[in-house]
Amino acid sequence: MKAxxxxxxxxxxxxxxxxxxxxxxxxxxxxxxxxxxxQQGMVRAMTQVGHLFEQGEYFxxxxxxxxxxxxxxxxxxxxxxxxxxxxxxxxxVIGTVQGDxxxxxKNLVIMMLEGAGFDVHDxxxxxxxTEFVETVRETSPHIxxxxxxxxxxxxxxxxxxxALIDAGLRERVRVIVGGAPVTARFAEEIxxxxxxxxxxxxxxxxxxxxx
Amino acid sequence: MSKLSNRExxxxxxxxxxxxxxxxxxxxxxxxxxDEAYFHLLDHLGWSxxxxxxxRFRRGSTANYYDTRxxxxxxxxxxxxxxxxxxxxxxxxxxxxxxxxxGIVWKxxxxxxxxxxxxxxxxxxxxxxGYEWPDPTKIWxxxxxxxQARDLSLSSGCALVARNPVTYGFLDRACNLRGMEQFMMDxxxxxxxxxxxxxxxxxxxxxVYELFxxxxxxxxxxxxxxxxxxxxxxLLISPKLYREFIKPAEIALNRRIKELAPxxxxxxxxxxxxxxxxxxxxxxxVDILNPIQPSAAGxxxxxLKRDFGEQLIFHGGVDQPAQEGSEAETRAEVRRxxxxxxxxxxxxxxxxxxxxxxPPENVVxxxxxxxxxxxx
Numbered sequence: 001m002k003a004x005x006x007x008x009x010x011x012x013x014x015x016x017x018x019x020x021x022x023x024x025x026x027x028x029x030x031x032x033x034x035x036x037x038x039q040q041g042m043v044r045a046m047t048q049v050g051h052l053f054e055q056g057e058y059f060x061x062x063x064x065x066x067x068x069x070x071x072x073x074x075x076x077x078x079x080x081x082x083x084x085x086x087x088x089x090x091x092x093v094i095g096t097v098q099g100d101x102x103x104x105x106k107n108l109v110i111m112m113l114e115g116a117g118f119d120v121h122d123x124x125x126x127x128x129x130t131e132f133v134e135t136v137r138e139t140s141p142h143i144x145x146x147x148x149x150x151x152x153x154x155x156x157x158x159x160x161x162x163a164l165i166d167a168g169l170r171e172r173v174r175v176i177v178g179g180a181p182v183t184a185r186f187a188e189e190i191x192x193x194x195x196x197x198x199x200x201x202x203x204x205x206x207x208x209x210x211x
Numbered sequence: 212m213s214k215l216s217n218r219e220x221x222x223x224x225x226x227x228x229x230x231x232x233x234x235x236x237x238x239x240x241x242x243x244x245x246d247e248a249y250f251h252l253l254d255h256l257g258w259s260x261x262x263x264x265x266x267r268f269r270r271g272s273t274a275n276y277y278d279t280r281x282x283x284x285x286x287x288x289x290x291x292x293x294x295x296x297x298x299x300x301x302x303x304x305x306x307x308x309x310x311x312x313x314g315i316v317w318k319x320x321x322x323x324x325x326x327x328x329x330x331x332x333x334x335x336x337x338x339x340x341g342y343e344w345p346d347p348t349k350i351w352x353x354x355x356x357x358x359q360a361r362d363l364s365l366s367s368g369c370a371l372v373a374r375n376p377v378t379y380g381f382l383d384r385a386c387n388l389r390g391m392e393q394f395m396m397d398x399x400x401x402x403x404x405x406x407x408x409x410x411x412x413x414x415x416x417x418x419v420y421e422l423f424x425x426x427x428x429x430x431x432x433x434x435x436x437x438x439x440x441x442x443x444x445x446l447l448i449s450p451k452l453y454r455e456f457i458k459p460a461e462i463a464l465n466r467r468i469k470e471l472a473p474x475x476x477x478x479x480x481x482x483x484x485x486x487x488x489x490x491x492x493x494x495x496x497v498d499i500l501n502p503i504q505p506s507a508a509g510x511x512x513x514x515l516k517r518d519f520g521e522q523l524i525f526h527g528g529v530d531q532p533a534q535e536g537s538e539a540e541t542r543a544e545v546r547r548x549x550x551x552x553x554x555x556x557x558x559x560x561x562x563x564x565x566x567x568x569x570p571p572e573n574v575v576x577x578x579x580x581x582x583x584x585x586x587x
Contacts, residue, residue: 017400056445060395061395061396061448068396099320101325102325103392151531180443180483
């Protein structure tokens, strides 16, 4: 493994937001191809960040700064990925459901998804079932991801799935759900295709659904 | 033995002694009924909705009612004193948005009210230092409050509680003022900004509790505080960051509370998986821990009782999923909590969060089971 890939890995793990883009730039200047940098530098780092979070060694602040470092690095890398015609893993339409304005969990999931190689279409917070349905109709994503922090807004996940069924779109997408009060049992009850308890496992789940 | 008053029952439990039954609390910090659930319960009981305006203690939240008739019906052992906000300081409405006295913007969507953004978002350290913190004396008023507390204490015979006057704790409030993502990152990247914000919140909160407890301190047996430090699987921030930024503020606030209400126990609400910092909370002066949410990682009731039962009084515990299942599941959940937490006193039964989707029959059954099965 090239030393510069390790330094990208390290700078993301440490959450070095300023340093990561410079490391990525160095790797490009050394002539490494964009996909190698993505996979062996960044995705590897975010996978490790996810492990550390699952194991309780990283918490929300550590994960956030790592994700921001990754994001800044990705900005440098993106044009090169496009140029090299690296296909994305798939497209994810994501949003926090109607009535709920919490977005930190959703934003972490987005960064983990991008780090894993997905294109992400972020609808933001307080997203109605209609808005999810319209976006699925227009963009034909592989996955719809819904987030809720409040037990009071969880029922909107079910309402969104029902709206996808009514619109005849349910069979065309996989639906995943997450957020503090959401459980695997709830996901199953409302007819979702998957549930993840945290952002790193959400990215792993999404990858498994498109592979 | 003559029949115990509600307050005597509570005090025995607080002193880690078994009374005639486990004391029960309801309609406190994080144990209210969400408005819809409240209306359903009224309908179920055959009570009119006509006069419920007088039980609304606030607006703009998902749970706004403190209906004392329910407390009597279920023989709840606690009554609450609220610190009233002056009319002039109430939330200002602008379309579907509300702005509170911190300058925090809340947005109404459907029946829900959610945080939208805070006044410290995007500011540098000078901007944060220049923020004008709210002046509690202009926001809250205490006129007649002492007499009200004394009268309620005498007339109810119940344990009196100083209701959490600020709702949000240090981490919560800092996240609301600064934006959660940014504040979480400040803790690592801009510690001076994080410290400035926590210090500001501490000054305001100390002043609020000073106003409140100067009036009611001698009459209350419990003072509510709260913060949200836990997620479902772990703490939101590391124990190290908690100890560096949050704990010193908790120590300072709790010390002030004890000075003003020396006879009262300090109640602390934090959702989620907070087990790694329970010893810190005890050191910081917390006497009563709520809601000991059994579904969160590491919060198994029997383990908490074994490890911290001598130092802490537990409050809450009856978990949400069971309340929303069958009546039998609700009763079984009440029995589980009593079995694990009640032996030797030191337990106040209540819900692990606001009552949300529980059918009204289950709410009635929960308190019925608590009164009968909770007998020592």
